[in-house]
Every structure is written in C-alpha cells, then in structure tokens.
Amino acid sequence: xxxxxxxxxxxxxxxxxxxxxxxxxxxxxxxxxxxxxxxxxxxxxxxxxxxxxxxxxxxxxxxxxxxxxxxxxxxxxxxxxxxxxxxxxxxxxxxxxxxxxxxxxxxxxxxxxxxxxxxxxxxxxxxxxxxxxxxxxxxxxxxxxxxxxxxxxxxxxxxxxxxxxxxxxxxxxxxxxxxxxxxxxxxxxxxxxxxxxxxxxxxxxxxxxxxxxxxxxxxxxxxxxxxxxxxxxxxxxxxxxxxxxxxxxxxxxxxxxxxxxxxxxxxxxxxxxxxxxxxxxxxxxxxxxxxxxxxxxxxxxxxxxxxxxxxxxxxxxxxxxxxxxxxxxxxxxxxxxxxxxxxxxxxxxxxxxxxxxxxxxxxxxxxxxxxxxxxxxxxxxxxxxxxxxxxxxxxxxxxxxxxxxxxxxxxxxxxxxxxxxxxxxxxxxxxxxxxxxxxxxxxxxxxxxxxxxxxxxxxxxxxxxxxxxxxxxxxxxxxxxxxxxxxxxxxxxxxxxxxxxxxxxxx
Numbered sequence: 001x002x003x004x005x006x007x008x009x010x011x012x013x014x015x016x017x018x019x020x021x022x023x024x025x026x027x028x029x030x031x032x033x034x035x036x037x038x039x040x041x042x043x044x045x046x047x048x049x050x051x052x053x054x055x056x057x058x059x060x061x062x063x064x065x066x067x068x069x070x071x072x073x074x075x076x077x078x079x080x081x082x083x084x085x086x087x088x089x090x091x092x093x094x095x096x097x098x099x100x101x102x103x104x105x106x107x108x109x110x111x112x113x114x115x116x117x118x119x120x121x122x123x124x125x126x127x128x129x130x131x132x133x134x135x136x137x138x139x140x141x142x143x144x145x146x147x148x149x150x151x152x153x154x155x156x157x158x159x160x161x162x163x164x165x166x167x168x169x170x171x172x173x174x175x176x177x178x179x180x181x182x183x184x185x186x187x188x189x190x191x192x193x194x195x196x197x198x199x200x201x202x203x204x205x206x207x208x209x210x211x212x213x214x215x216x217x218x219x220x221x222x223x224x225x226x227x228x229x230x231x232x233x234x235x236x237x238x239x240x241x242x243x244x245x246x247x248x249x250x251x252x253x254x255x256x257x258x259x260x261x262x263x264x265x266x267x268x269x270x271x272x273x274x275x276x277x278x279x280x281x282x283x284x285x286x287x288x289x290x291x292x293x294x295x296x297x298x299x300x301x302x303x304x305x306x307x308x309x310x311x312x313x314x315x316x317x318x319x320x321x322x323x324x325x326x327x328x329x330x331x332x333x334x335x336x337x338x339x340x341x342x343x344x345x346x347x348x349x350x351x352x353x354x355x356x357x358x359x360x361x362x363x364x365x366x367x368x369x370x371x372x373x374x375x376x377x378x379x380x381x382x383x384x385x386x387x388x389x390x391x392x393x394x395x396x397x398x399x400x401x402x403x404x405x406x407x408x409x410x411x412x413x414x415x416x417x418x419x420x421x422x423x424x425x426x427x428x429x430x431x432x433x434x435x436x437x438x439x440x441x442x443x444x445x446x447x448x449x450x451x452x453x454x455x456x457x458x459x460x461x462x463x464x465x466x467x468x469x470x471x472x473x474x475x476x477x478x479x480x481x482x483x484x485x486x487x488x489x490x491x492x493x494x495x496x497x498x499x500x501x502x503x504x505x506x507x
Contacts, residue, residue, distance in 0.1 A: 005424045005491075012488055015481035022286070022478040027268075029287030030294070033279075034269040042276040043269070050266045058262075061271035065302060067171050069258065079109055080313055083214050087317050091237070099209045099232045102317070106212035114175060115166025122183050126211055129184075130204050133191035141195060142350070145188030146378065152180040153381045178218040181379060185346055186211045190225040192350055202229070215313045219306055221322040221342025224349060228319070237318035247315045254308040261301060270294045274455040285462055285471040292459045296443055299450050300328045303339050328442075330486045332435035334396040337442055343379070347372050365401050369394045385449055392445040396438075403434070432487060436479040 037043055038057050050058030060066050068076065083105055090101040111119045125148050132144045151157040165176055190207045194200075202225075210228050211217075265271075270291055273280050283291065304324040314321040322342040331337050338344035353359075356368025373390040380386045440463075447456045463471055 005428045007425060007428065007484065007488065012485065015484050019478060019481045019485065022481075023290070026286045026290030026293075029284045030268050030270065030273075030290055033273060033283055033287060034267060037269065037273065037276070037279055040276065040279065042279070043272050046272040046275070047269060056266040059265040059269040059272050061269075061275070062302075064171075064174060065261075067174075069262075072171055080215065080309075083109075084313060084316055091318075095237070096235050098317075102214070102232070103205075103209040103212045106214035106217055107208075109214050110179065110212065110217060114172075114179065115164070117164040117166065118176075118179075121161060121164045122180065122211075125180075125183060126187050126207055127204070129187035129191045130207055133194035133202075136195050136198055138192055138195045141188060141191035145184055145191065146375065148187070149181065149184045149378055152177065152184065153378060175218050177381075178220075182217065182220055182222055183211055185222050185343070185379075186225070189222070189346060189350070193225045193229075197226075215310045215317075216321075219310065221307055221310070221340060222346055223319070223321060223342065224346060231319050232317075234318065239318070243315070247312055250308060250315070251312045254305055254312065257301060257305050257308070261298075261305070268294070270298060274451050277454055277458055280455065281458060281462075285467045285475075288459060288462055289471075289475050292443055292447055292455075295451050296328045296446055299339060300325060307341075329482065330489075331442055332439045332483050332486065334393065334400050334438070334442060337393070337446075347375065351375060359401070362398075362401060362405065366398055369397050380449075385453060388453070389445065389449040392448065396441055396445055400438070428487065429484075432480055432483045433476075435483040435487075436476055439479050439483060440475070 038047055046059060046061035047057045048060045050056050083102075086101055086105055087098060090098045107119060110122070129141065129144060129148065132141045135141075152161060161180070162173075162176055165172060187207065190202065190210060194202050206229060207225075209232065210225055213228070213232075216222065273283075273291060274295070280288065280291070304327075307322075307324045311321045311323070322345055325339050325341050325344075326336055352368050352372045354368075355371050356365050359365050359368070373394040377386050377390045380389075444456060444460060447459065463475055
C-alpha cells in the first residue's frame with residue numbers, strides 16, 4: 001500500500017537514534033562473544049586462522065562462500081572473463097550470432113567442468129520438455145517439468161543421475177544441483193511460453209541458447225524465456241545513456257561487498273556461534289536477537305553478491321536480468337519476502353498469479369500459496385525442515401491477507417479512515433507496529449531453514465518467554481523504529497518517482 005503520510009522530523013530522528021544505538025549495543029555483545037569463543041573446542045572446525053598479523057581468526061562455517069573465494073575463485077573469474085571476451089568479439093564482428101556464441105561457450109564450459117555425460121543428461125531433459133512443448137498443452141509441460149525436477153531431488157533417480165558427473169571436487173554437489181535445477185526451470189519456462197504463443201514457433205535451438213547461457217547456468221538468477229529471447233535476439237543492441245557507468249558501479253559495489261564480508265567474518269562469528277547452543281544461550285538477549293537478525297542479513301548479502309556479479313556480466317551482454325532480492329532489513333510483509341527474485345518471478349508468473357488471480361479473495365489466495373510453496377518445497381529438496389519452512393511462510397502470507405480483510409471490515413475501516421479518533425499519522429504508527437511483529441515472524445520462520453530448528457527455538461524462548469516483558473517489548477520497539485524508517489524511505493522514493501513522471505509528462 002502506498003504510504004502518503006509523513007511523520008514529524010523529530011520523531012523520525014528519535015527512531016534513527018534508537019535504532020542506531022540498539023544495533024551498536026547488540027554488535028558490541030556479538031563482538032565480545034566472538035572474541036571469547038574464538039578458542040573453544042566446539043569452534044575449532046569452523047574458526048580458522050585469518051589475518052594472523054593482527055591476531056584475528058576467521059569464521060569459515062559457510063562452505064560455499066569459502067569455496068567461491070578461495071579454491072574456485074580463479075576458475076570462476078577465468079570462465080566469466082572468457083565469456084565476456086568472446087561475447088565482446090562476437091558483438092563487434094557478428095552481433096547476429098552472439099546468442100549462438102553464448103550457447104556454445106556455455107555448453108563447452110559445462111562439459112569441461114562436469115563432464116560430457118552430464119551435458120548429455122541435461123540435453124536429454126531439454127529434449128523431453130521441447131517435445132512436450134509441441135503438444136501445446138500447458139498442464140503436460142508443467143507436469144513433465146515438475147517430474148524432471150523431482151528426479152533431481154529424490155532418490156533413487158538423483159543418485160543415478162549424479163553418477164553422470166565426471167570426477168569429484170569440492171563444489172560438485174552444489175554445481176550439480178544448481179545446473180540441473182535451473183535447467184529444468186528454464187526448460188519448463190520455454191515449454192509454457194511455447195504453449196502461450198503458438199504463433200511464434202520457438203525451436204530447439206532457441207531452447208539451447210536460453211539454457212546454456214553460462215552466467216545464469218549454475219546459480220541463476222533465472223529469466224523467463226520470453227524476456228531472455230526478446231533481449232538476446234536484438235540484432236544490434238544499443239546501450240542506454242549512462243549504462244556503462246552503472247555497470248562499473250555495480251561491479252565495484254560487488255567487490256566492496258566481498259571485502260566487507262571478509263572483514264566482518266574476522267570479527268563476528270555469526271555462523272559458528274549458533275552451532276554451539278550452550279555458548280549461544282549465554283549471550284545477552286540483545287546479542288542473541290542481533291545474531292538471529294545478522295544470519296538473515298548475511299544470507300541476503302550472499303545472494304546479492306552472487307547475483308550482483310552475474311548480473312554485471314549479463315548487463316555487459318545487453319541483458320536486463322532480475323535484480324538482487326530486496327534487503328531483509330526493508331522487509332516487513334511476507335508478500336515481498338524472497339531470496340531469489342528470478343525464482344520468485346518464475347513462480348508468480350506460472351503458478352501464483354495464475355491460480356490466485358487478483359490475490360484479493362481468501363480461498364483462491366490459499367490455493368495459490370499452497371501450490372506455490374509445494375513447488376518451492378520440491379525445488380529446495382523435500383525434507384522435514386523444508387516442510388516446516390514452507391508451512392510457516394505459507395501461513396504467514398495467508399495471515400497477512402486475513403488481517404487485511406479484517407482491517408477492511410466496516411467498523412475497523414471507519415476507525416482507520418478517521419471517522420472515529422484515529423488520525424492518519426496514528427494509523428501509520430499502528431500499521432508499523434503490526435509490521436514490527438511481522439518482521440520478527442519473517443526472521444523466525446526463515447531462520448528455521450537458514451540455520452537450525454534448535455537455534456530458532458532458543459531465540460524464540462529467550463525473546464518471548466524468558467525475556468518477557470522487558471526484552472520482548474524492547475526488541476519490538478527497536479524493530480518498530482526500523483519499520484518506520486523503512487516506510488519513510490519508501491514514501492520518499494514514491495514521491496520522487498511521481499515527480500519524475502510528472503516532469504516527463506510536461507516535457
């Protein structure tokens with residue numbers, strides 16, 4: 001909902017002061033805890049020597065992050081640099097063939113990394129969904145796509161198909177699941193778009209060009225086929241004014257973010273501390289709340305860096321890729337909560353919007369969310385913790401609609417509309433209070449999958465039971481201050497956008 005009401009500057013200043021002080025206080029507690037636990041036996045496997053010249057150790061609990069920026073860093077840089085180089089040469093010499101160059105280079109890179117048999121396996125899945133697309137039946141294409149996805153997520157087929165990978169290396173499992181899963185989603189998108197537009201007659205070559213675009217292949221983000229095909233088919237792509245500056249800024253921001261995370265992990269062991277529940281239980285309430293919050297922020301930063309690097313390369317190829325996910329700090333509604341904007345767009349287009357329609361009726365919305373999270377569960381890999389995560393987030397999304405419908409009910413709607421004693425500013429404050437509650441629901445529901453159920457239970461018990469009412473109310477008030485500042489930022493951006501549009505109309 002558009003935020004039109006401004007709050008007094010003094011009130012917003014107070015919120016900024018409270019939020020800054022609370023974050024600094026929680027950060028100090030986490031820093032002290034990291035220093036105290038650096039030499040614990042339980043931390044020995046995940047705290048390794050870092051900047052030895054200043055006596056700092058580093059949190060290396062995230063296997064993927066360590067692999068990306070140590071042993072596989074040069075390989076990633078080499079592969080992406082080669083893609084950029086050949087793409088530039090092809091764009092200069094024969095721009096009409098650049099989509100073929102993307103496909104050939106990507107297929108060769110996949111074969112060199114995972115082996116020829118893995119490439120043939122993926123070609124088999126591509127061919128199967130291409131044949132299904134010829135039928136013109138969306139239900140058949142979606143059903144076959146989900147069956148293909150299930151074959152990469154469930155035994156015994158997953159074990160059989162993983163045997164097609166040549167050799168063994170540290171990131172083999174990550175690359176296998178990433179390449180296979182995204183291949184199925186891309187092929188399903190192609191098949192569904194073919195059914196939706198039978199007059200366009202897409203070919204198997206179009207599918208292969210789409211699927212084997214290297215920057216998106218292993219880790220995404222995923223672009224739906226219609227968007228990718230329209231952009232990559234431009235014979236002579238032209239850059240917008242200032243686009244190259246934006247690309248350089250994005251690349252510089254990604255490098256700065258990598259360095260910032262590296263520095264952060266030398267002082268704050270936010271990934272290792274939750275693994276030792278006895279040690280985590282000794283943290284002050286403020287530090288424990290900050291630890292839970294920082295775990296989600298790190299996961300967002302990790303996704304933003306990954307997509308930032310990939311999107312930089314895609315922008316150099318004259319593509320407009322999905323943007324990084326919205327920062328977790330700015331989220332206070334479940335409807336905007338996602339950690340992969342590409343998959344979110346895919347699910348919304350082919351499942352959520354198709355089933356839910358306008359998302360204003362309770363029963364269709366329930367059906368849409370259940371269908372969406374059922375496919376999300378399959379994408380993540382069915383297991384108990386994923387079932388729980390899906391149920392909680394599905395409930396949160398529906399509960400928001402139920403509360404919205406309740407707020408639109410006659411007596412409550414008249415109160416908020418000002419017919420009683422509630423001013424527009426007070427209405428914003430009440431909504432921000434509910435937003436603060438929602439913010440912590442989002443954190444707790446997602447902490448289940450990003451960390452562990454045991455750590456989530458510890459945080460919930462400390463903040464809601466042991467710390468009630470002092471800690472509970474303090475954390476809620478600090479979160480309320482943050483939500484109000486986010487709302488003010490959204491109001492300012494919306495106002496600037498309106499002014500820009502009005503200026504364009506006058507011109």
